[in-house]
Amino acid sequence: MTDLTKPTRRGLLQGAAAMSALGLLPAAAWAADYPSRPLTMLVPWGAGGGTDATARMISALLERKLGQPVNVVNRTGGAGVIGHSAIATAPADGYTLGIVTVEIAMMHHMGLTQLTPADYTPLGLMNADSPAVTLSADSEYKDIASLTEAIRASEPGTFKASGTAQGGIWHLALVGWLQALGLQPNHVTWVPSEGSAPAMQDLIAGGVDIVTVSLAETKAMVDAGRAVNLALMGTERTASHPDLPTLSEAGGGDFALATWRGVAGPKDLPEDVAVTISSALAEIAEDPEFVEFMNSRGFNIAYLDPAAHAQMMADADAQMAETMAAAGLVQG
Amino acid sequence: MKLTDALSGVLLMLLGLFMLWQAAQFPSFAGQPYGAALLPSILAGGLILGGTLLVVRDLLARRQAEGGVWLQLVPDLRAGGMPALLAVLANVLAQIWLAPRVGFIPVSAVGLLVLFLVLRLPAWVAAVLAVGTSFACWWLFAGLLRVPLPRGLLDGVL
Amino acid sequence: MSFMDVLLQAAALVFEPRVLITALLAGAFGMFVGAMPGLTATMATALLVPMTFFMEPIPALAAIVSASGMAIFAGDIPGALLRIPGTPASAAYVEDSYQLSMKGKLNLALGTNLLVSCIGGLFGVAVLIAAAPLLAEFALRFTSYEYFWLAALGLSCAIFIASADPLKAGIALLIGLALATVGLDPTTGVPRFTMGQVDLMAGVEFIPAMIGLFALAEVMRGVIRLNHATPPTPMPRNDGPLFRGVGGVIRRHPKNIARGSMMGTLIGALPGAGADIAAWMAYAVSKRFSKTPEKYGEGHVEGLVDASAANNAAVGGAWIPALVFGIPGDSVTAIVIGVLYMKGLNPGPTVFIQNPQLIYAVFMIFILTTLMMVPLGWAAVKAARQVLRVPSRVLLPIVLSFCIVGSFAMTNSVFGIVIMLALGLLGWLLEENGFPVAPIILGLVLGPMFERMFMTSMIKSGGDLGAFFDRPIAATLGVCVLLIWGLALFGALRRLRTRRATVRPT
Numbered sequence: 001m002t003d004l005t006k007p008t009r010r011g012l013l014q015g016a017a018a019m020s021a022l023g024l025l026p027a028a029a030w031a032a033d034y035p036s037r038p039l040t041m042l043v044p045w046g047a048g049g050g051t052d053a054t055a056r057m058i059s060a061l062l063e064r065k066l067g068q069p070v071n072v073v074n075r076t077g078g079a080g081v082i083g084h085s086a087i088a089t090a091p092a093d094g095y096t097l098g099i100v101t102v103e104i105a106m107m108h109h110m111g112l113t114q115l116t117p118a119d120y121t122p123l124g125l126m127n128a129d130s131p132a133v134t135l136s137a138d139s140e141y142k143d144i145a146s147l148t149e150a151i152r153a154s155e156p157g158t159f160k161a162s163g164t165a166q167g168g169i170w171h172l173a174l175v176g177w178l179q180a181l182g183l184q185p186n187h188v189t190w191v192p193s194e195g196s197a198p199a200m201q202d203l204i205a206g207g208v209d210i211v212t213v214s215l216a217e218t219k220a221m222v223d224a225g226r227a228v229n230l231a232l233m234g235t236e237r238t239a240s241h242p243d244l245p246t247l248s249e250a251g252g253g254d255f256a257l258a259t260w261r262g263v264a265g266p267k268d269l270p271e272d273v274a275v276t277i278s279s280a281l282a283e284i285a286e287d288p289e290f291v292e293f294m295n296s297r298g299f300n301i302a303y304l305d306p307a308a309h310a311q312m313m314a315d316a317d318a319q320m321a322e323t324m325a326a327a328g329l330v331q332g
Numbered sequence: 333m334k335l336t337d338a339l340s341g342v343l344l345m346l347l348g349l350f351m352l353w354q355a356a357q358f359p360s361f362a363g364q365p366y367g368a369a370l371l372p373s374i375l376a377g378g379l380i381l382g383g384t385l386l387v388v389r390d391l392l393a394r395r396q397a398e399g400g401v402w403l404q405l406v407p408d409l410r411a412g413g414m415p416a417l418l419a420v421l422a423n424v425l426a427q428i429w430l431a432p433r434v435g436f437i438p439v440s441a442v443g444l445l446v447l448f449l450v451l452r453l454p455a456w457v458a459a460v461l462a463v464g465t466s467f468a469c470w471w472l473f474a475g476l477l478r479v480p481l482p483r484g485l486l487d488g489v490l
Numbered sequence: 491m492s493f494m495d496v497l498l499q500a501a502a503l504v505f506e507p508r509v510l511i512t513a514l515l516a517g518a519f520g521m522f523v524g525a526m527p528g529l530t531a532t533m534a535t536a537l538l539v540p541m542t543f544f545m546e547p548i549p550a551l552a553a554i555v556s557a558s559g560m561a562i563f564a565g566d567i568p569g570a571l572l573r574i575p576g577t578p579a580s581a582a583y584v585e586d587s588y589q590l591s592m593k594g595k596l597n598l599a600l601g602t603n604l605l606v607s608c609i610g611g612l613f614g615v616a617v618l619i620a621a622a623p624l625l626a627e628f629a630l631r632f633t634s635y636e637y638f639w640l641a642a643l644g645l646s647c648a649i650f651i652a653s654a655d656p657l658k659a660g661i662a663l664l665i666g667l668a669l670a671t672v673g674l675d676p677t678t679g680v681p682r683f684t685m686g687q688v689d690l691m692a693g694v695e696f697i698p699a700m701i702g703l704f705a706l707a708e709v710m711r712g713v714i715r716l717n718h719a720t721p722p723t724p725m726p727r728n729d730g731p732l733f734r735g736v737g738g739v740i741r742r743h744p745k746n747i748a749r750g751s752m753m754g755t756l757i758g759a760l761p762g763a764g765a766d767i768a769a770w771m772a773y774a775v776s777k778r779f780s781k782t783p784e785k786y787g788e789g790h791v792e793g794l795v796d797a798s799a800a801n802n803a804a805v806g807g808a809w810i811p812a813l814v815f816g817i818p819g820d821s822v823t824a825i826v827i828g829v830l831y832m833k834g835l836n837p838g839p840t841v842f843i844q845n846p847q848l849i850y851a852v853f854m855i856f857i858l859t860t861l862m863m864v865p866l867g868w869a870a871v872k873a874a875r876q877v878l879r880v881p882s883r884v885l886l887p888i889v890l891s892f893c894i895v896g897s898f899a900m901t902n903s904v905f906g907i908v909i910m911l912a913l914g915l916l917g918w919l920l921e922e923n924g925f926p927v928a929p930i931i932l933g934l935v936l937g938p939m940f941e942r943m944f945m946t947s948m949i950k951s952g953g954d955l956g957a958f959f960d961r962p963i964a965a966t967l968g969v970c971v972l973l974i975w976g977l978a979l980f981g982a983l984r985r986l987r988t989r990r991a992t993v994r995p996t
Contacts, residue, residue, distance in 0.1 A: 040480060046821075047536035053828045056539060073480050073902045074536075077692020078681075079674050085688050086903070110679065112691070160950055167679045191634075191949050192677040194762075194942060197817050197824075201761055204815075207633030207950060220816025220827075224838040226630075297831050334922055344661060351668065351683075358680055366948050368675035368682055371941045375668045382661040389657070413714030420713055420890060424706070424911045427894050428904045440894075444887050451716055451883040461884060469891050477529075477537060479899040 034094055034273050038069040041263075042090070042098035044083020046076045049195075050216065050299065051261055054127060055099045057293050058263065058284060065280045079103065079165065081113050088119045092266040094273030097123070100264040102169050105317040109324045110167055117313035121269035124281035125262035125309040127294065128302035129214040130234030131163070131173045132244065133252070136203050137226050144231040144245070144252035147210075148181065156184060161210040162191040162199040167329045169259045170196070172320065173212045173233055175327040177247070180255035185327045203227060214259065215241055216298030233257055238300055260302070260316070262309050278306050338394075341386030348379035419450040435484020436474075440466040500850035503548050504858065512545070513552040513859055514866075520557030521870045524564030529896055530577050530697060531561035531765075531805075532821040539825055547833035548851055554829065555852070556859040558822045559611060559805050562765055563867055566603040566798065567874045570596055571725075572889065574705040579765040579801040581700060581931045582651075582773040582793075589789030596728035596875070601736040602791055603798045604867040606747060609740075610799030611860040613751035614758065614806025618813075619853050623842075625759045625807075626814035632760060634950065635958055638943035639967035640760070644767055644936045646974045647774035648929050650783075656982075658925045665916075666933020667940075669694045676938060677945040689905040696934050698897035698909040703927045705893045706914030711921075712886045725878055732868055743795045746776060750799030757800070758807025764820030765804040766935050772800030806856060813837055813849070 041059045045051040052074060059070040075083035080103040087098030100120055107113045133144060141147040151159055163170030171192075175185040191208050193199040196217035203211045204226050211218070211227075215238065221227040231247045232238065235256045248254045263281055265274070284290050285303035294301050304312055324330050335343075355369040355376065423443040431439040441462050448458035473479040503509070516538060523534040534557045542550035565577030570587040590599040617625065632640075648663045649656075672683045673693025684690040740747065750772040757768040776796035777786045786793050808819025809826070816837035818824035830837050835848060842849055877885065897906035917927045951957030959965040 047532070047539070047825060049824070049828075053539075053832070060544075071478050071480065075902055077673065077695070077901075078688065079679060079691075081674075081688060082692050112674075112679075112681065113688070157952065165679055166677055189949065191946055192942075193946065194676060198762065201630065201817055202633050204630050205633045207635075220836065220838050223836060223840060224815055226815070293832060296834060297828070333919060337923075340923055340925075347668075354683055358675075358682060366945060366953070368678045368680040370945070372668070372671050372682060375664055375671065378664045379661070379668065382657065382664060385657055386661070413716075416713035416716060417710055420706075420710055421911075423887075423890060424894065424907060424914075427898075428907050428911070432904060436895075440891060444891065447713075447887045447890070448883070451713065451887070453883055461887075465888050465891050469895050473895045473899060477523075477533075477899065479895065480902055481895065481898060482904075 034276060035066050035068040037095065038071060039066070039094075040090075040096045041070050041072045042083055042087045042096065043072055043074045044076065044080040044087075044099065044101065044103070045074070047074050050297065051099055051101055053297060054261055054294075054299065057290060058099075058126065058281070061284045061287055061290060062277075062280055065283065066276075079107065079112065079168070081107055084115055085113060087264065088115050088266055090266050092121070092268050092270070094265060094269055094277065097263055097265045097277065099261055100313075101261050102259045102316065105313060105320045106167070106169065106172070106324065109321055109330050111330075117310070117317055119267050120264040121267055121274055122306045122309035122313065123263045123265060123269075123274060123278045124285070124306060125260055125302060125304035125312060126281065126285060127262075127299050128258040128260040129216065129300050130232050130238070130256065130258045131170055131212045132215050132218060132229040132233065132241075133177075133231050133247075134200075134203070134211045134213070134218045134222070134227050134229050135209065136206070137228055138206075139209070139228070141230070142228075144247065144250045147230060148252045151178075151188060152181065152183065154187075156187045157189050159188040159210060160191050160208040161188050161212060162193045162202055162208040163196055163211050163213040164193060164199070166190065166192040167324070167327070168192075169257075170199075170212045172323045172327065173257050174210075176257055176323045177212070177233060177253060177255045179323070179326055180247075180253040200227065214298075215244075219298050240295070240298055240300070257319070258302075260312070262304075262313075264309075274306065337390035338387045341383040341390065344383030344386065345380050348376040348383060351376035351379070415450050416447075419447040423447055431482045431484065433482075433484055435486050436481040437466050437470055437486060438484070440469065496846045496850055499847035500854055503847065503851040504552075504854045506548075509549050509552050509855075510858075512549040513556040513855065513862065516553035517556040517560045517859060517862055517866050520560035521564045521866055523557070524561030525567045525576050525870060525874060526892060526896060529561075529899065531558045531565075531579075532825070533899070534558060534561045535822045535825045539829065542829050542832075547835060547848065548855070550829055550833065551826070551852055552855045552859070554822075554826055555855050556862070559802065559859055560863060560866060562801055562805055563604060563607045563798075563863055564870060566600060566607075567871060570599045570603075571874060571877055572705075573708055574889070575700065577765075578696065578700060578931065578935065579769045579804075581704070581766075581928065582769040583797045584704065585787045585928065586790055586794055589787075590791065590794075591728060592725055593789055594726035594728055595789070596725075596878075597730055597732050598735050598739070598791060599794060600871045601733045602739050602794055604864060604871070605733065605736055605740060606750075606795050606798045607802040607867075608860055608863050609747055610751045610754055610801070610803040611806060611863065612857065613799070614755045614803035615853065615856040615860060617755045617803075618806045618809055618856070622810045622814055625756075625810050629759050629761060629811050629817075630815065631961075631963055633961065633964075634943045634946040635961055635964040636967060637760075637762065637939065638947050638958065639964055639971055640763065641936050641940035641943055642971045643967060643974075644771055645932065645940060646971055647770050648932055649974065649978050650774040650778045651770075651786075651928065651932070655924060659929050662920065662925050662927065663929040663933045665920075666930035667937040668933075669699070669913075669930070670934050670937025671941070676942040677949070689901075689903070689908075692901070692905075693938075694913070694934065695900055695906060695909055697900040698906040699913045699934055700931060701893050701897050702910040702913030702915075703917035703930060705889065706910055707917040707921060707927070709886050709890050709893065710914065710918050712882055716883055716886070727878060728875060732871055739791055739795065743792060746792060746795045747799050749775065750796035751803040753796075754800030754803030755807040758804030758819055759810040761811050761817045761819055762939065764808055764822075765801040768804040768807075769797040769801040770932055770935070773797040802860075809856075813841065813852075 043052050043055045056072050059072050063070045075086045090096035108116050161174050171190050178187050196213040199211050200221050202208050231250045231252050232244050355372040358368040360367040426439050426443050444462035474481045520534045523529045538553050565580035569575040569580045569584040570591045573588040575581040575584045587599040674691050753772045754768040757763050773793045776793045777783045808823045811817040811819050812823040897910040900906045
């Protein structure tokens with residue numbers, strides 16, 4: 001018999017199942033046999049990218065833990081708006097979940113959507129990556145302090161940087177950094193690109209001077225000796241690059257920012273469903289297979305439980321609002 | 333539906349004007365002298381120019397030879413193609429509006445049955461083919477290729 | 491470790507029953523996906539990714555290489571049978587292969603496609619093996635200026651492809667480019683022409699558009715004619731051996747094969763430009779330098795040779811920057827890079843030194859699967875040919891079903907079907923009125939690249955147009971584009987003057 005003074009999850013579920021069988025509770029709200037059919041994992045980004053790969057790995061492990069297939073479905077386009085909308089508007093029954101990325105804290109400031117982080121049920125943050133300041137190996141600047149000095153001394157528009165679309169997360173990394181240096185947000189010209197790979201290509205080809213994307217995205221070129229990471233825009237060094245200093249350590253200004261990916265469902269997910277998924281995610285974050293996969297791709301695991309996940313998204317939303325307003329990106 | 337070139341030209345010019353009007357409303361971005369409106373405006377100009385050329389060419393041709401009808405339905409369409417065309421369009425529209433609620437399989441089976449019948453297939457052949465095709469599509473795409481086709485009413489069953 | 495040892499080790503990795511069976515199954519899967527209108531090589535690869543998570547590196551890569559190569563060829567099959575290109579890479583020459591089939595030369599068309607695809611594929615692999623680092627260095631010189639001119643060059647292809655009525659072809663190209671501007675603007679992120687619809691922010695997805703323009707329009711025309719008093723002449727049965735006469739075609743066009751393969755490899759090696767663009771450009775160049783350009787589009791095998799060689803050569807070419815610098819050459823290699831990282835085979839120059847046996851194993855798989863394409867393709871064509879025995883009133887509704895699910899699959903929502911319907915009606919209307927639809931595809935493929943690269947370059951140069959000619963490769967490409975347009979205008983003017991001159995005396 002379950003000890004009723006100290007309710008365990010199983011006890012609660014059994015109780016709920018019994019009550020639901022007696023017709024005391026609506027079956028949908030207390031789906032004791034959850035999950036009883038395949039789940040869908042919506043991904044707002046395209047097949048083959050980092051978010052897609054992470055989602056597919058999480059889904060494969062989730063499938064093993066839940067005993068039901070978890071199908072990854074890419075809903076791409078509109079700079080993430082379409083996929084994020086699809087997650088938020090899905091039925092809140094726990095059978096449609098999704099990967100919510102940092103863009104959810106940015107898009108609504110640009111007037112692209114009404115959705116904010118509050119429109120989701122956070123289930124667990126899985127990953128966070130800070131960008132690095134990366135230059136071509138041919139560049140005359142060898143450390144962040146001399147680059148910072150040169151940028152300060154330069155005419156506005158002399159330096160050009162790239163990494164993603166206008167108003168994308170890596171653009172905000174540049175804007176935030178320039179602000180921390182006390183410079184205008186367009187002191188360094190932002191050259192929009194369709195993602196990090198073309199930006200890296202343009203850096204090596206000599207089209208732009210600086211790229212501010214995540215370490216994983218610069219890895220191939222850095223390993224090839226074509227590009228150099230000067231500093232990390234993070235609060236502390238990462239395990240994968242212990243020799244890379246943070247901006248503030250190396251005298252490049254005081255600024256930190258991260259892109260992140262978490263699993264979330266639509267708003268008001270039933271309590272037991274949320275618990276089932278989030279406890280599975282907590283286990284996945286420590287699963288050796290997941291750890292090995294994330295390390296191999298150069299992604300930093302940063303697990304946060306649902307409450308901390310919600311708090312982090314709210315904080316990020318506030319930070320983005322400020323940075324984007326400074327960059328003149330806030331619309332409507 | 334067959335239009336005379338002059339009429340197509342006018343339609344293209346209208347499309348161009350519409351694009352110009354829309355493009356004029358695109359916000360310009362801070363620190364960028366050339367914005368989102370540049371290419372659409374150039375293209376709109378091209379469409380207006382192209383449309384004008386079509387109109388001029390057609391009118392000149394009409395002056396030389398006696399021009400044909402301004403607008404005509406495709407002859408085949410009048411000769412009994414209309415129901416078939418409508419059945420095809422109805423199938424597509426049903427998949428857009430009905431399938432998300434009812435599910436892919438029932439919508440597809442009923443839609444195809446109607447289309448096969450309009451194309452004058454014997455009733456039992458039509459029924460077998462309609463149901464068979466729907467299930468085959470489901471098996472290939474939803475089963476094998478994991479495309480999330482709408483399950484609709486059959487949610488609990490499949 | 492000597493080179494011979496490396497080769498032997500690589501062979502031991504590849505010639506293992508598990509690897510071979512994986513490649514065979516994945517190849518059959520790729521054939522099927524490619525032959526379905528609307529399902530692409532990228533989709534075939536993406537579907538294999540979850541499976542490759544749990545495979546050894548070599549079988550995982552074998553599966554991807556095999557599936558993507560087969561899918562590109564298989565796209566030719568529905569094009570020849572139904573005038574519905576299976577993949578965008580086949581859209582360039584769909585008119586020719588379909589007209590050949592209508593003349594009872596289906597076997598010649600598909601046999602040529604198959605063998606030339608194989609040769610082109612092998613050429614691409616040969617270059618990948620021999621000159622990957624060199625070509626990757628070349629590709630790395632491309633900044634937005636070079637890409638802008640490349641896109642402009644691609645659009646200029648429309649001049650050569652342009653059919654009987656250049657004005658209408660030009661308008662069709664403009665419509666394609668205009669459709670490509672729908673959605674979020676690539677540089678500023680502003681929504682354009684979305685009418686407040688969230689789904690439209692993603693723009694006009696290219697594959698559903700192609701299904702609409704070609705497949706749905708074809709179904710609509712088909713059912714209208716069916717109920718007519720005089721039914722259309724059916725396509726001949728096209729039986730007989732697949733490769734009859736193909737040897738002759740290949741012997742007569744060695745230059746086309748070489749040219750197409752080279753263009754395909756080069757364009758494939760440029761990140762962001764893949765098999766689709768390679769096929770269009772190869773077809774245009776073929777027509778420009780042909781002795782009989784007037785036959786193109788009427789069922790002429792020459793353009794087919796160039797373009798099929800090019801699109802399969804591009805498959806190998808795309809791996810060059812991927813392996814050497816970890817930069818994806820196209821959407822398929824973007825997925826491949828992810829798999830490489832996962833398997834600890836980090837792309838970069840060092841991979842050739844640290845894991846030479848693995849890289850050579852990949853090369854061997856490439857050669858093997860390219861050769862495997864011939865028997866698999868033969869079987870696929872033989873199976874697909876049965877479609878011609880099915881009466882139209884049965885076939886057309888089934889094709890319609892595949893169009894619907896194919897469009898749905900690209901966006902994973904009914905919005906794909908909406909795009910297909912809209913473009914289907916547009917394509918049908920345009921063709922009824924003598925506008926060709928192929929240039930719309932060209933505009934949709936190249937439009938986004940053209941605009942993005944132009945805007946990026948303008949932002950970089952601060953509005954200085956001279957910067958477009960500052961870099962050597964950019965200047966060369968730019969002069970090519972200007973020459974093409976200049977000569978075309980000059981030719982048009984001269985034709986006009988001679989016509990005036992002949993008209994006046996009368």
